Amino acid sequence: MTDATSTAGAAAKPGILAVDVGGTGLKCAVIDEHGTMLSERERVDTPHPCHPEALLDAYAGMAAKLPAFDRISIGFPGVVRNGRVLTAPNLGTELWAGFALADAMAARLKVPARLINDAEMQGYGIISGKGLELVMTLGTGCGTALFRDGDLMPHMELAHHPVHDNLTYDEYLGVAAYESHGKHHWNHHVKRVIELLYVLLHYDHLYLGGGNAKHVEIELPANVSLASNDAGLTGGAALWRKG
Structure with missing residues (x-):
């Protein structure tokens, strides 16, 4: 395989859909395994009340506009553990407590997903x-x-x-x-x-x-x-x- 072919193959490899859930805006983009942006950032206003299904609908709509991805990383504003939301102070804990967001996003977009607190996900991109x-x-x-x-x-x-x-x-x-x-x-x-x-x-x-x-x-x-x-x-x- 030539170097040019190898480069083209690497460029075509599906990326990671990075999801940043905020109390004001819902954002996402496709990044590579090193965190380099492969697409422009998509953003919509966060609906209020923000039911889980409304959030999933918003991200499905944005993801359809982006390049191919084969994994999802979710940063969520609250306490999360084992793929589930425990608290969601700026979205409504009563709507979100116990919700398996990683599994729900994976099922909706047909690729595996992982979930972490949003400040922690941001930290990984900074430190x-x-x-x-x-x-x-x-x-x-x-x-x-x-x-x-x-x-x-x-x-x-x-x-x-x-x-x-x-x-x-x-x-x-x-x-x-x-x-x-x-x-x-x-x-x-x-x-x-x-x-x-x-x-x-x-x-x-x-x-x-x-x-x-x-x-x-x-x-x-x-x-x-x-x-x-x-x-x-x-x-x-x-x-x-x-x-």
């Missing part, structure tokens, strides 16, 4: 793999993911832990806080949380991602940086690296 790395997503709510030397640590629901005056991280940093308090005051909240998380974890590096990271205007410490929001999709490659 260097060295030391203690924390990812915090700023979006509809606030998500976190912690990695040590590239390995994902047990999930912590910091989003629902009180951070100030009985406000949770979701309430203190989420989109409602941004819209209610304005950019300047919200940035003060971000600064305070950066400091608190360092006291708690002594992280080597903190990455700020999510749709509202673009509004961060404070001077960041040397070990804190902004990350691309596309990592919420490109991190999906890591879900299939270990077979």
Whole structure:
């Protein structure tokens, strides 16, 4: 087989459908096994209420516009375990608790699927793999993911832990806080949380991602940086690296 034929064969290999479920938008794209985008990103507004069937319908419609894929990686905003949703604070836990999203998506799109928390999937697309790395997503709510030397640590629901005056991280940093308090005051909240998380974890590096990271205007410490929001999709490659 010639080098040109080998290259063409590799290019034609089906990719991974990366699914990023958000409280505001539903996004997906096809990526390769290294996390490189093979397609443009598709996006639709998240329906409210967001029943599981409505979400599956939305992704089936978007997937039909994309190149071939033979696996699916799903990042979901809540606690997930063994392919099932346990909590869905920004979509309605009462609608989602116990729902086997990985199996349902696999059945709908006819390829195997794996499910992880959305901040953790984004983290896989961001981290260097060295030391203690924390990812915090700023979006509809606030998500976190912690990695040590590239390995994902047990999930912590910091989003629902009180951070100030009985406000949770979701309430203190989420989109409602941004819209209610304005950019300047919200940035003060971000600064305070950066400091608190360092006291708690002594992280080597903190990455700020999510749709509202673009509004961060404070001077960041040397070990804190902004990350691309596309990592919420490109991190999906890591879900299939270990077979």
